[in-house]
Amino acid sequence: MNDIVRRDPRSEWIARNRLHPEHDAVLARMGGGAPAAQWMGPNGVIRRDPHAVGFIGPNGIRRIDRSGAQSAGAGGAARREAAAAPARRRVDIDTPAFFIAVVADMPGGRLSAHDRDLLGLARQLADAETDGAVLLVSFGDPRETGLGEAGVDRVLNFAGEQFEGYAPELRLTALGGVERQHAPRHWLFPDSPLGGAELGRRFAARLGERPATQVWQIADGRCTGRGAAGASDITRELPRIVLALPECAEPVADTVHAAEAIAPPAALPQALRRVEDLGAVAVDPAGVALAEAEFILSAGNGIHDWDGFHQAARVLGATEGASRVAVDNGFMPRHRQVGATGTWVTARVYLSAGISGAVQHLQGIQQCDKVVAINTDAGCDMVKRADLAVIADTGEVLAALVELVEGGRKEQRNAA
Amino acid sequence: MRREDIKQVQGLKVAALVSVGRHPVTGRPRRADFDARAVEMGLSLVAPENMSLLHAGECSPERESALRGYLGMGIGALDVLDQPPEADIVPALEARLREMGARLVLCGARGEMGEASGLVPFLLAERLGWSLVSGLAQIESVDGDSMTVLQALPRGQRRRLKVRLPAVVTVDAAAQAARQSAYGPARRGELRRIEGEVTPDAAARDWNTAPAKKRPKRLKIVKAASARDRFKAAAAKAEGGGGQVLTGLSPQAGAEAILKLLREEGVLR
Amino acid sequence: MLDVVLPILIFAALALALAGALRRIGLWRQGRAAPVQLLAGLAAMPRRYLVDLHHVVARDKVFANTHVATGGGFVLAALLLIAVHGFGLESRVLAWALLAATAVMFVGALRVAARRKDPPARLSRGPWMRLPKSLFAFSVSVFLVTLPAAGVLPAGFGGWALAAVLALVVAWGLGEMFFGMTWGGPMKHAFAGALHLAFHRRPERFGGGRSTGLKPLDLNDASAPLGVGKPVDFTWNQLLGFDACVQCGRCEAMCPAFAAGQPLNPKKLIQDMVVGLAGGTDAAYAGSPYPGMPVGEHGGDVHSPIVLREGRALVDADTLWSCTTCRACVEECPMMIEHVDAIVDMRRHLTMEHGNTPNKGGEVLENLAATDNPGGFDPASRMNWAADLDLPLISARGSAEVLLWLGDGAFDMRNQRTLRALVKVLRAAKVDFAVLGNDELDSGDVARRLGDEATFQSLAARNIATLAQYRFEHIVTCDPHSFHVLKNEYPALGGHYDVSHHSTYISQLMAAGRLALGQWSGGKVTYHDPCYLGRYNGEYEAPRNALKGIGIKVVEMERSGFRSRCCGGGGGAPITDIPGKQRIPDMRMAEINATGADIVAVGCPQCTAMLEGVVGERAEVLDIAELVAAQLAAAPAQRVKEEVTA
Missing domain, CATH: 3.40.50.620 (HUPs)
Structure with a gap:
């Protein structure tokens, strides 16, 4: 819908003229069906009808909503929404006084939530003095389009196949080049396993700088990070290299930045390649350890079609779990048992199929974020625990799920 | 192994x-x-x-x-x-x-x-x-x-x-x-x-070492124009507690509901 | 001619038997030293044999009589044979006595032969099948050669041919009965069994006593082996005990793991220990094998490891970890062999030397060391379940009449219901009680059964130190495992307490009229005896009395009382989780369902958990405390008034 206000002088004139035969009809049209509570009088004075204000509430009492949400027409609401999302302020830094470098993980070429938090933190550090600029250092093919919105002033991308995959030594020399060329005031790395955590520590060791790790707060030139495996907080002067945890700061929301690309250092010294990436190893989701798995499809006594269950797990890409009963009955191996007496799982989504939910089982899935239950018994404990429960035949729902997912994939393939 | x-x-x-x-x-x-x-x-x-x-x-x-x-x-x-x-x-x-x-x-x-x-x-x-x-x-x-x-x-x-x-x-x-x-x-x-x-x-x-403080949970910040919207966002009940139970659905409809959740959580690849 | 041959045969057999005995004793003495009162034991032996052993044998009346006839007849006949034919004492009376003895023995042998005609699966075959024939050979031939001495037949009757035949048959009989007794024939049980009774490692068991607590290891002695890794690591009287096994298979018939198809057969295990003692393989074993494991693939000797980390030796580790330590085998064994002690001894080696406790075992032991409970829960959350109950802490009061020991069930949501019920009952009876709260640690039961003596002793020592700070008259607990450990195993470490199971205490409260109770109006109720309450502590009556007190008539199961079958939850079996053909709790629930009961009353958190884990149609599982507490609500109103005034 466009935001241009279209005026109809004739209906406005009718609205002003209470004696006009079409007066009520026009008022009603303008007021979205309800009689209008206010209008411009014939001599430009706003007229109000106090009886038309508000609406009759459920218990028969007139309620007046002064926020205007109630009486606003559709067009008005759209206008207000446009006003509610304020345009981001554009900030351009032409000659940076100093750089705060962020080495983002950028999985798949896009900023992760962790990266965005880190850029928010970098923004804070850069904006503490005038003309500080955030320099994003990234590797591989960039696919992210919203770098400016994320708070990036300058982008330094090392493209090329040699930087893809696991190439810590090469990336290290690249960072060394940036260090020599731009000498950032601070280096920020996401403290994420196999991403910034490793590269940041390598880089700190290379530079001989003592980094602050597991940092979750920076204030007044001091930073606080977790120590002793999360059991203590260490507060110290902010060092040059910081490895920060997710949610260390709010991502940038109010400003948009230039995200201007600058050329990487031309000549990098030859890196000594002692680690060679031989590529990903195909891992069967069924082989993933239960405790590690992110998405578990778990079977209980309500499963009768085991082939269908295994197929569903394969199609969904879920790791298989089982209740004690399914294991005892020999349908699933013991190491697939979920629960207090089996494995305590930490999956983000736990899809239980035909599990009634013994206490021990529910204990074992305490740490799961979302629990989905498929069961025929609406009264069982698993349904009570579940965030989403479908009361239907387990086998049929799984079959339908398989069909949907496979159908969706086919469509995608056809579209592509 | x-x-x-x-x-x-x-x-x-x-x-x-x-x-x-x-x-x-x-x-x-x-x-x-x-x-x-x-x-x-x-x-x-x-x-x-x-x-x-x-x-x-x-x-x-x-x-x-x-x-x-x-x-x-x-x-x-x-x-x-x-x-x-x-x-x-x-x-x-x-x-x-x-x-x-x-x-x-x-x-x-x-x-x-x-x-x-x-x-x-x-x-x-x-x-x-x-x-x-x-x-x-x-x-x-x-x-x-x-x-x-x-x-x-x-x-x-x-x-x-x-x-x-x-x-x-x-x-x-x-x-x-x-x-x-x-x-x-x-x-x-x-x-x-x-x-x-x-x-x-x-x-x-x-360095100053202290027992770990619990980190504050990140709040959803609502950028709202009116005070009413801000109030509503702040006073909104936390989600969770009593999930959704779907009864009397066809298996297909149930599967769709599950699939929606799986997509939202991003566990489907 | 027989006058000459018989003494030679008799004394030759005796001499060989003596040599065999010395060799056998030598084998036993390879074991470690044990504190045994040799002379007192020998003096007590006849009584132990005639009273205690016979008491167990007499559970099978027919066979008890058979054994008295055969065994008694043989002992008498043997002594008289030596006197009459060996020393040639010319006494008609003795000769007639000998005739009578052999006749009795013959009658016994007939019964033995009848039983051997179609023997039940639990009996071993092999050499045991020839035993009735040997008994016949001995009794008949001795009878015949004694007829002349008794004056029934003239001397020299039948000529040399008959004499020669008779001499041969006597030789056979003597060979089996004298020579075989010490050289490893079926009759070995008489010789080793008698000495085993004399030098038993638990002399307290005789004369109606009870000794069920495991013996502590001396962890301060760095040279002592940690458990049993090789047969020589057993004490000598344990080795002797294994040799006493008569392979009657009563243990096998009672063993829940064997019935469930797990790779354990107590009889075979003891026979494997005999193989380890003497050296060789188990190929000669002629009884039921470990389920799913063929005979003949295992072997070893006294100095070789019993269990290998990889590959086969004398016994597989799974066999040892299948045991639920329910003590059914020990209870049934007529020779009073201590199977459970031996199994735990070998488990100690596996856990403390190999570090190889299967499945969740390692994790549980680590949890016990780090958090003092097997589940790894925060020890400070032990009392969370009772946040609304305002339980008195003994640390705040210093003393109480009853110390309520909660056990690790305090962390388990199901058991918390039982605990609440028990608290309700105690409050209704106005019992002055208190709890240790977060100062209570796991009793150490699981650690000890899993062979981790070090963790057990550490937990026990700390619990004993805590308990020493307070004054109380009794400890009451609803966990039979804690009950057993506190009552029977802490004394060896310096903690002596008056401990009762909650069913005992409740039945005492009922008897004293301190509980106003309504009458049961629900369905049929059966009662499942927990092993650690029943067989370990002999408490069969109190739980039944408590149920009777609320008007419940218990429908007994086929296996109840001292023959109750384990729920499968003891000895860390749910933790080590050795697969079988079926699950022990399923079998037990089938027995419960066979009574047609709607409710099974239990007195143990483990039993509750195991039986409630059975899926499908089953009786409801309720603790005695819950049943009693439910009747409190139905009590007359005056009780409420009293509470108000109080």
């Missing part, structure tokens, strides 16, 4: 750096989980006789019983480099590793006490000029000057790497769990205390 699957490598000298851990619930000293996994990885590679354990730090009776936990995995002796708590242990470890002539050093990804920054392996690799890989799941084979390893990626994925020896590797939760520590070998094993040079850790002196 079963232990028998791995061929023991002859003539390889392996060292594991071990530290005193801290139980997450009770805070009692124990084998550090990652370090123990590193030792386990070493034992899958070489016989216990070719495996040396190295600890740098204090040796109080309480810590000693935790260190003996590593001996209980079937290794005869553990070298303890006597270092006061305020010392920088990297120089001492570096000197000792050079002396030992180990070709492969296994470390836990981080300790469970003190700074636990996980920096030691990186500093050692840098100072020794060795290769370094982190987050190993398994060492597949060692031949001559290089080894083939599997690195653990999130969600149980694996990546195969070829690493030049000598190397420092770190091990975290993706590696095979450590074997049980047995009382007998732990009691009999030898703790060899080695005096060494002490380098004070000057940087850490000004």
Whole structure:
């Protein structure tokens, strides 16, 4: 819908003229069906009808909503929404006084939530003095389009196949080049396993700088990070290299930045390649350890079609779990048992199929974020625990799920 | 993976750096989980006789019983480099590793006490000029000057790497769990205390260490124009508590509801 | 001619038997030293044999009589044979006595032969099948050669041919009965059994006593082996005990693991220990094998490991970890062999030397060391379940009449219901009680059954130190495992307490009229005896009395009382989780369902958990405390008034 206000002088004139035969009809049209509570009088004075204000509430009492949400027409609401999302302020830094470098993980070429938090933190550090600029250092093919919105002033991308995959030594020399060329005031790395955590520590060791790790707060030139495996907080002067945890700061929301690309250092010294990436190893989701798995499809006594269950797990890409009963009955191996007496799982989504939910089982899935239950018994404990429960035949729902997912994939393939 | 699957490598000298851990619930000293996994990885590679354990730090009776936990995995002796708590242990470890002539050093990804920054392996690799890989799941084979390893990626994925020896590797939760520590070998094993040079850790002196504060949960910030919307967002009840129960649906409709949730959570690939 | 041959035969057999005996004793003495009162034991032996052993044998009346006839007849006949034919004492009376003895023995042998015609599966075959024939050979031939001495037949009757035949048959009989007794024939049980009774490692068991607590290891003695890794690590009287086994298979018939198809057969295990003692393989074993494991693949000797980390030795580790330590085998064994002690001894080696406790075992032991409870829960949350109950802490009061020991069930949501019921009952009876609260640690039961003596002793020592700070008259607990450990195993470590199971205490409260209770009006109720309350502590009556007190008539199961079958939850079996053909709790629930009961009353958190884990149609599982507490609500109103005034 466009935001241009279209005026109809004739209906406005009718609205002003209470004696006009079409007066009520026009008022009603303008007021979205309800009689209008206010209008411009014939001599430009706003007229109000106090009886038309508000609406009759459920218990028969007139309620007046002064926020205007109630009486606003559709067009008005759209206008207000446009006003509610304020345009981001554009900030351009032409000659940076100093750089705060962020080495983002950028999985798949896009900023992760962790990266965005880190850029928010970098923004804070850069904006503490005038003309500080955030320099994003990234590797591989960039696919992210919203770098400016994320708070990036300058982008330094090392493209090329040699930087893809696991190439810590090469990336290290690249960072060394940036260090020599731009000498950032601070280096920020996401403290994420196999991403910034490793590269940041390598880089700190290379530079001989003592980094602050597991940092979750920076204030007044001091930073606080977790120590002793999360059991203590260490507060110290902010060092040059910081490895920060997710949610260390709010991502940038109010400003948009230039995200201007600058050329990487031309000549990098030859890196000594002692680690060679031989590529990903195909891992069967069924082989993933239960405790590690992110998405578990778990079977209980309500499963009768085991082939269908295994197929569903394969199609969904879920790791298989089982209740004690399914294991005892020999349908699933013991190491697939979920629960207090089996494995305590930490999956983000736990899809239980035909599990009634013994206490021990529910204990074992305490740490799961979302629990989905498929069961025929609406009264069982698993349904009570579940965030989403479908009361239907387990086998049929799984079959339908398989069909949907496979159908969706086919469509995608056809579209592509 | 079963232990028998791995061929023991002859003539390889392996060292594991071990530290005193801290139980997450009770805070009692124990084998550090990652370090123990590193030792386990070493034992899958070489016989216990070719495996040396190295600890740098204090040796109080309480810590000693935790260190003996590593001996209980079937290794005869553990070298303890006597270092006061305020010392920088990297120089001492570096000197000792050079002396030992180990070709492969296994470390836990981080300790469970003190700074636990996980920096030691990186500093050692840098100072020794060795290769370094982190987050190993398994060492597949060692031949001559290089080894083939599997690195653990999130969600149980694996990546195969070829690493030049000598190397420092770190091990975290993706590696095979450590074997049980047995009382007998732990009691009999030898703790060899080695005096060494002490380098004070000057940087850490000004630090302020406190028990971990609970981090505030991130709130959803609502950018709203009207006070009413802001009030509504702030007063909105937290989600959860009593899920949605769908009854009387066709299997297809149920499957669609589930699929929607799976897509929202982003677990479908 | 017989006058000459018989003494030679008799004394030759005796001499060989003596040599065999010395060799056998030598074998036993390879074991470690044990504190045994040799002379007192020998003096007590006849009584132990005639009273205690016979008491167990007499559970099978027919066979008890058979054994008295055969065994008694043989002992008498043997002594008289030596006197009459060996020393040639010319006494008609003795000769007639000998005739009578052999006749009795013959009658016994007939019964033995009848039983051997179609023997039940639990009996071993092999050499045991020839035993009735040997008994016949001995009794008949001795009878015949004694007829002349008794004056029934003239001397020299039948000529040399008959004499020669008779001499041969006597030789056979003597060979089996004298020579075989000490050289490893079926009759070995008589010789080794008698000495085993004399030098038993638990002399307290004789004369109606009870001794069920495991013996502590001396962990301060660095030279002592941690458990049993090789047969020589057993004490010598344990080795002797194994040799006493008569392979009657009563243990096998009672063993829940065997019935469930797990790789354990107590009889075979004891026979394997005999193989280990003497050296060789188990190929000669002629009884039921370990389920799913063929005979003949295992072997060893006294100095070789019993269990190998990899590969086969004398016994597989799974066999040892299948045991639920329910003590049914020990209870049934007529030779009073201590199977459970031996199994735990070998488990100690596996856990403390190999560090090889299967499945969740390692994790549980680590949890026990780090958090003092097997589940790894925060020890400070032990009392969370009772946040609304305002339970008095003994640390705040210093003393109480009853110390309520909660056990690790305090962390288990199901058991918390039982605990609440028990608190309700105690409050209704106005019992002055208190709890240790977060100072209570796991009793150490699981650690000890899993062979981790070090963790057990550490937990026990700390519990004993805590208990020493307070004054109380009794400890009451609803966990039979804690009950057993506190009552029977802490004394060896210096903790002596008056401990009762809650069913005992409730039945005492009922008897004293301190509980106003309504009458049961629900369905049929059966009662499942927990092993650690029944067989371990002989408490069969109190739970039944408590149920009777609320008007419940217990419908007994086929296996109840001292023959109750384990729920499968003891000895860390749910933790080590050795697969079988079926699950023990399923079998037990089938027995419960066979009574047609709607409710099974239990007195143990483990039993509750195991029986409630059975899926499908089953009786409801309720603790005695819950049943009693439910009747409190139905009590007359005056009780409420009293509470108001109080």
